[in-house]
Amino acid sequence: MQLPRDIHLLKRAFLVYTCPIVEHNSVIWSPYTARDIDAVESVQRRFTKRLPTPINNDRLRYLNIPPSLELRRLHTDLFWRYKVVFRLVQVSLDDLFVFSPCQVTCGHAF
Numbered sequence: 001m002q003l004p005r006d007i008h009l010l011k012r013a014f015l016v017y018t019c020p021i022v023e024h025n026s027v028i029w030s031p032y033t034a035r036d037i038d039a040v041e042s043v044q045r046r047f048t049k050r051l052p053t054p055i056n057n058d059r060l061r062y063l064n065i066p067p068s069l070e071l072r073r074l075h076t077d078l079f080w081r082y083k084v085v086f087r088l089v090q091v092s093l094d095d096l097f098v099f100s101p102c103q104v105t106c107g108h109a110f
Helices: 007-023 034-049 059-063 069-085
Strands: none
Touching: 007 034, 007 069, 034 059, 034 069
């Protein structure tokens, strides 16, 4: 059976099927050791190396994929903190954050 070689179809399949598995609950299990981060990053590296891209050194830029899954995890963490601070999820704010007593915030309440 011949595998599809359409780059955009394969990229879409990667973003739809693989990334959600790798990123699932990353707020809870986010790897912090270099070995664990490299294991997660190797999934994206292995996938992009197998694609027939015209520019081998700039595969991620050509495919318009974020440079690392670690960056995507950082964005997810930031979104989670936003949801907690603005009470969009039912998590105790006091258990997770200690707010600064400083009241100077340039006009913003947070």
